[in-house]
Amino acid sequence: MKISCSKTALMNGINIVSKAVSTKSTMPNLQCILIEASPSEIRLIANDIELGIETVIEGTVTEAGKIALDAKLLSDIVRKLPDSEVLIETNANYQANIRCERSKFNIPGTSGEDFNYLPEIEKNRYISLSQFTLKEVIRQTIFSISDQENTKIMTGELFEVTGNTLKVVSLDGHRISVRKVELKESYEDMKVIVPGKTLNDISKILTGGIEDEILIYVTDKHILFEYENTKVVSRLLDGEFYKIDHMLSNDYETKFTINKKEFLDCIDRASLFIKENDKKPIVMNIENSNIYLRIDSSLGSMNEEIEIKKEGQDLKIGFNPKFLMDALRVIDDDEIDIYMINAKSPCFIRNADDTYVYLILPVNMAA
Secondary structure, eight states: OEEEEEHHHHHHHHHHHGGGSOSSOOOGGGGEEEEEEOSSOEEEEEEOSSEEEEEEEOOEEEEOEEEEEEHHHHHHHHHTSOSSEEEEEEOTTOEEEEEETTEEEEEEEEOOTTOOOOOOOOOSEEEEEEHHHHHHHHHTTGGGSOOOGGGGGGGEEEEEEEEEEEEEEEEOSSEEEEEEEEEEEEEEEEEEEEEHHHHHHHHHHOOOOSSOEEEEEEOSSEEEEEETTEEEEEEOOOSOOOOOGGGSOOOOSEEEEEEHHHHHHHHHHHGGGOOTTOOOOEEEEEETTEEEEEEEETTEEEEEEEEOEEEEOOEEEEEOHHHHHHHHHTOOOSEEEEEEOOTTSOEEEEOTTOSEEEEEOOOOTTO
8 A cells, every 4th residue: 555645634534533443442453543545535444343433535545455553653653743745655564654754654554354344324314414503412412411331321312303303312310401403304203312422522523514514324223424524433322212301391480581691600600619529509599680699618608699580489499500500501592591490399491492401400408
């Protein structure tokens, strides 16, 4: 194999596929990137069995072939090369010679004959949306997935398509995030659970353009994200997602409207008094046209009040401030509506057309 390409193109390609390189497996192939050069293109592939990514980079192929190289070593070398043309040439013993200006490296590789290629995905069921929309909907929900492997379903997000609506749901046992997106067309109904790691990785490699389309194909076992010169294939999580509709009640005894930035800034200031792993709640006393926020800890205390528009009963309730901030940071509205029933029931942050709903459980105010 003999190829040449710019350092920038090669580095971008390596950064994309590296998300699918295993950092835990002892199987050498799972720690490698396959460089496959055909007469017409240069393809980079990585696959850790759960997630596979391939991308095509611009360059010149002088001699077709393929080689699997250690991903970390290849990435480290290319990152430190000058911003110039990179030449990669292999010999019959699968030694790779990497040259860039006056720099020369020789590293061992393998034939790539037993490399794990991405599985072939049937393209019968799919949806189309912009990269920007997908990136945003992940950002607006991913923070409330669980990191506990014993609740596997909670480590993923529900992607549910009904007609021309995509609903994305995540939950971790303390909160629920729901986002709805209107699609340009109507599609066949589908419901799958996508691993959170896959969504995190997709979000990082998307360019995020409003006009840049991404196609999402679904089978019983896999999901394929396809855009520009890149394909990302992930296994889906098995099982039935939690039925959340009965949890998202429209009942409330107290409703208030508040300036989001003012509310977020206040909670952020209050969090200065919380040590890491501390469970001190922020206490809210909702009275008349004001909400009084208070936090007490071993570091000190803070009191602040914010004007609100309130309907219904006065209420005193406590929350984990981080959970509130996580939700508030991904809401773009200047003013938000918050609904509550009592001090032991969850609050709901939702807009009028329910394109977003954030449910947060309260905590014991004596914590």
